[in-house]
Amino acid sequence: MLYLAEVQKQKGGGLLGGGGKTALKLLACQRTDQSWSAVPGDEVIPAEEAKNLNEGALVLINLGGNRQIQGEIELAGSRLARDLQNFSRLLEKAKSQEEEIEQWKQSLTYQSQELNRREMEMEARIEQMQSMEEDFERVEQQRQEVETAKEEAARLAEEFERSRQELEGAWEHLRGEQRRLEEQIAQHAPGLDPSQAHLIQELLEQLSQAVVPTDTVREQLNLSFEVLNAQQAELEEEWQQLEQRQTEASARQAEVDRQGEECQQRKQELQQAQKSLEEAKAELKVQQNALEIKQESVHMLSLQLRTQGELHQQVARLAATSADVKISQRVDLEALEQMPLGELQGTVQGLEQDLEKLVRFVNDQEEELTFQREAVEELHEKIKSASEYDRISMETELAEEQDRYQMLDETLVGQRRNLREREEILNQHQRVLRRRQGISDSNASDNQKIDLGPILTQLEAQRQQQEEDLQKLESQIEQMRRSINQAEEMIRHQAGEQEVKLSELQSLEQNWHSASAAVAQIRGQVESYQALLQPKQEALSQIRQKLEAIAEALNQIQETGDYQLQRIAQLQQTISSLIQSPEFATS
Template structure:
């Protein structure tokens, strides 16, 4: 298990320093760390290189034994970077959640407002339906009144017929009375029997006249009810005009929102095309990056082959007397004093030993570096995601150090070989001059230095090309990273736009349904209002017709009553022995 620990050192001048590790935190998951209660464990001996107070990452067994340890600086930076990214992601998610909450709150408020509007509209429609029901009831009452008037009209016609019969009978009596005028002129008065009969006829005529006050009163009440209905209808027309204005405003707003939504969709499609273009360019850049990487690998392989060839020439010069890495002026050595030549050989030997020892140490360090690289590669295979990132970073650093050390050793190996070859030539001349050399002479040696110089030039050219290509690769990687970030940002913005457009389109559909329902209610109410207006007009016409009939009926009744009154005066004058006066 991986822990974060603090290095503590205890000790003084007399006793040796004791190194301990104070555990601070423990890794519970990939990005999950928890604090550890105060716990101190003994540190291995190789932890003495750490300074007191240094933070280290230690991997412990179940028995709290240290398996591996390393400085925690780079890992802490990685952890803090991951934590920062998680915080940014969490903050972004919280902002999205707040936006959704605000959107849901707004939608809830809008739905509540629409529910209140619908309830208000339903109440208004219910009131209008109640008014229409009352209007229908009043129409039925007026129909009943009209039927009653028609019955009274029939009764009036019947009584008029009776009155005409009585009038005809009275006219006949009057004619007979005129015929007997001469006889009546000699008489002082009508006899009681005739007067009684004429009074009975007049009473029958008076009773046959139908009363019109009740019908006129009911007709006036019907006019009052009709006027009230007219006022209610006018008020409903005003409310209907307001509803029409509101519906038109909402329709205009809806049309504007639909146009704006269409523009937003066009912008989204244009941005989507730009995103696809950016993705295509990113793919092309990645392909170019892969080609550059292949070229770098080829240059690296070529550089390694040149190094191997240099090593082979150096080994050839070292293992064979027929080859040399640099020429020595033999004639100058022959003329040099023997003591000076001996001193030169000794100096060259000491320098070669120092140089060879230094190169040997670096060779061992290079071997250890290679072993460390192989160890890290083996650890990467079974490591967790967090450890794998850390190990890959360490592997890159170790490989860079190995490459730099190897490049340094190439020149140093060649220098050692050149010095060894020069020493050998000095030793051969010294042995020959001392008479210790038993061979007849030394053959002509092949100088490999021009080839090595040419290899150095080629390697330098390859190295320059490699550096230039790596710089170009770095630029491409930066461009690809920037393009990748831009593409991801555009994709994220497109997702946000898509969600917003879907939300707007859904709200638009809801608004369309609401406006359509509002227009439907308006059309229904308008149709009912038009029908009610037609019914009111029909009732107005019927009441006007009834009023005309009542006026005619009233005039006829007044004329009949006047005639009856005159007949009564005539009978009275006849019964009082007065001369009868007939009314023309």
């Protein structure tokens, strides 16, 4: 089985530190599915084969059932690098798949919402179709009633026509008898006997009874008109409902158009805001690049300043430790020449005393620095032979001691330089004093020493200038960082507003699509309802026209019947007067 292990070396107890043993600490093992699991506990396998490897190195080994190493020990660095690269690619792939899954989730959510909306539309359509079927059944029933009324009216019309024909025949016969009577009356010929008079009377009675009464027919016709008017009233209500739906559809269409314009306007505003956001991001990128350039300049200037400081420190250390160099100090030699000799001697003595004190102090510091260096070296030796647990605490102590040694060393550099400066001042005073006392100057060789004072002054001036430049750059960087933070905050705010606006636009577009579908559904209902009402209206109009024609014909029949009864009554009066006349009685 493949294991990941760490090389551990145990140092021996000999004087030379030899005799150490090498072992491998098992960290993880590979399973059959190529996954890794941590090894519990601190299992260590002796492995002299890894003695040439550094302590802490990671290796791959194969262990058999007896926990013996099989095959060669392989360094795990390249294998871990490949595994990490593969793991990174798997993470990127998983992230990409998560994004795709999220997109699929959003798409499925939208599709589910769309299916629910369509299902609701289908249910509304089904309810509409059921309502239309009920309306159609009611219209069909009304149509059957109208057809029954039409058949009844047709039957009555046939009876009217038959009665009219019979009446016409009776009238022809009566007209013939009337003409004969008139001829006899005109000729004053006694040709009308009582039997003929009775016959004429009977014919007139039959003729008066042959006039068809129109009350029953008119009653049926009025009932037909009542049914027709009731159906027309219902149809008018349906037309009003249809007109209301048309008005509602127009109002909703206007609202849908307004929502469409608002969606278009919101989309344009979103595009403009997106463009502004991209411009702000581009500007932020420019500022970030400028900040990187400034930071690189600060880094380079910091390196220069550190190098300048190290050079200044080395020159100062050289000036403080070398006997071939000096640090010139500005001393008012003319004032020393004019100073009283006793006062000059006192000044020299004071400088000598101050110098002796400084020399003692610097020597003490040098001794302390030596002790500190020895302490650091001693800790180094102890750490080499210490255990793993003690090594951690001793390394912390070593770091503290090294920091203390470095601080003392840096302090001594300034103290040494100060000491050399004091010596140079004292030497200048002593030279003036000896010259005024007439003593020959045995230290003329001091004039041949290299003067590092101007170099140190120049280095100090350059360091101060670089520090000022560094402060300016750091101030500019701080301002640029604040500006970049403000720009990033503004971009985050704009991006948040963009997301809110995008969500609002998507919701608005979804509402717009739903409203458009609802308007289309209403318009479809209106068209379907209108397609049902129009034939019904036309059928009722045709029935009304036929009933009105029947009513007009009935009125004409009524007028004809009344006229016939009037003429029959006149004939009956004429016959009665003839029968009662003396001539008729004589005959």
